[in-house]
Amino acid sequence: MKSLEKVILLCQHSYPRHNFEGHILPVVKASLELCEKFRADPKIVEPAAYLHDIGRVLVPFVRAHEVTGYHISRAALTLTGYDPSDRKRICEAVLAHRGNEGKHKPKNIEEEIISNADAISQFEQWPYLLAIHYSSHGKNLASTKRWVAWKLKHSYDTKLTLPGSKERIEEQYKRALMELNANNIPISFVVIGRNHPQELNRCLSSIKAQCYSPSEVLYIDNSDNDESVNIARWHGACAYQPEKRGANHSRNYGARKSSGNIIVFIDGNDELEKNAAAEICQAVQSGTKIGALRWATNGSTLKDWLTQSILNMATYKAWPACFMTREAYEMSGGFDESGRIYVNDVAELAEKIKDTYPASRINAKIYGNMDGFKKHGYVKRIIEWLK
Numbered sequence: 001m002k003s004l005e006k007v008i009l010l011c012q013h014s015y016p017r018h019n020f021e022g023h024i025l026p027v028v029k030a031s032l033e034l035c036e037k038f039r040a041d042p043k044i045v046e047p048a049a050y051l052h053d054i055g056r057v058l059v060p061f062v063r064a065h066e067v068t069g070y071h072i073s074r075a076a077l078t079l080t081g082y083d084p085s086d087r088k089r090i091c092e093a094v095l096a097h098r099g100n101e102g103k104h105k106p107k108n109i110e111e112e113i114i115s116n117a118d119a120i121s122q123f124e125q126w127p128y129l130l131a132i133h134y135s136s137h138g139k140n141l142a143s144t145k146r147w148v149a150w151k152l153k154h155s156y157d158t159k160l161t162l163p164g165s166k167e168r169i170e171e172q173y174k175r176a177l178m179e180l181n182a183n184n185i186p187i188s189f190v191v192i193g194r195n196h197p198q199e200l201n202r203c204l205s206s207i208k209a210q211c212y213s214p215s216e217v218l219y220i221d222n223s224d225n226d227e228s229v230n231i232a233r234w235h236g237a238c239a240y241q242p243e244k245r246g247a248n249h250s251r252n253y254g255a256r257k258s259s260g261n262i263i264v265f266i267d268g269n270d271e272l273e274k275n276a277a278a279e280i281c282q283a284v285q286s287g288t289k290i291g292a293l294r295w296a297t298n299g300s301t302l303k304d305w306l307t308q309s310i311l312n313m314a315t316y317k318a319w320p321a322c323f324m325t326r327e328a329y330e331m332s333g334g335f336d337e338s339g340r341i342y343v344n345d346v347a348e349l350a351e352k353i354k355d356t357y358p359a360s361r362i363n364a365k366i367y368g369n370m371d372g373f374k375k376h377g378y379v380k381r382i383i384e385w386l387k
């Protein structure tokens with residue numbers, strides 16, 4: 001049997017099974033990926049990844065587990081037949097695995113890989129961290145969640161030092177923080193059909209990709225186009241085809257069918273940035289009752305860009321999408337279904353309640369459709385919107 005196989009066998013028998021599978025193996029996997037990326041020495045990286053926490057499990061009462069791990073690794077590597085120079089490098093990688101938070105800082109790429117991979121696995125397997133801390137620290141979920149959030153932030157700041165490490169876990173980190181910090185305010189997305197199946201597909205994909213998952217997505221169809229309804233159902237949305245048509249009727253219909261504490265109204269031809277729901281949730285947690293998103297200045301022409309920039313400055317008049325608490329929606333009496341033509345129905349509703357609930361605009365962007373401007377003329381539309 002080769003030396004590495006003996007080390008793996010030894011680790012399999014030393015770590016509790018949940019720890020081996022929930023932490024050690026993910027660290028090994030991430031280490032080997034980094035090893036290839038940075039052309040490091042796998043002979044050092046792989047055994048060090050297996051052994052890095054051995055001190056913690058075999059001598060649990062000593063705090064500096066990287067130091068006990070160093071000594072245990074030295075004995076283990078001698079017994080399994082590693083040559084002295086590799087043994088020294090592997091043990092030093094174990095000693096430096098706590099990165100900048102430990103006394104022994106990584107001095108070469110192999111040592112840095114172990115400390116980065118150790119941190120990466122925390123982001124990729126954070127529910128494991130949660131479970132293990134919860135069961136070993138008095139089973140207090142609230143304090144466990146705070147601890148995991150702190151641990152992740154600490155690792156983010158001190159251990160993810162290699163280029164690309166932070167980017168790699170960014171998504172998981174955001175998702176973890178939302179889950180750990182959120183009071184879980186349920187958000188309902190009400191998507192109004194615009195009879196553009198392809199754009200609807202992009203719109204619903206952007207809702208699906210949100211870091212903070214909405215509790216429900218409702219699609220209100222505004223046409224006889226079954227393709228849109230099928231697309232909506234394929235994305236897991238609840239699709240409705242009310243007999244009465246019209247954007248405002250669809251919005252009210254969707255609001256009545258929805259159950260979330262926050263309702264987000266979005267047109268089926270718009271796309272959202274992936275942090276939109278998270279920012280909406282945060283805004284509502286800090287007291288906002290009604291608000292809008294910001295236009296992404298992504299226009300392909302100077303005219304688009306200028307229009308989007310001007311509209312971003314007008315809080316009430318130009319709302320490419322909006323959100324409100326159920327309370328604010330109910331107080332407003334809903335969108336006007338009388339058939340009167342408004343330049344912007346959403347702004348009209350916001351005007352009704354602005355004295356009680358001043359509106360705000362969050363930073364998340366919406367990739368709105370500029371077709372209306374192209375069709376009716378930019379200047380004319382902007383003047384109408386700002387009137």
Ligand SMILES: [Fe+2]
Nearest residue numbers: 023052053118
């Ligand atoms: Fe570890």
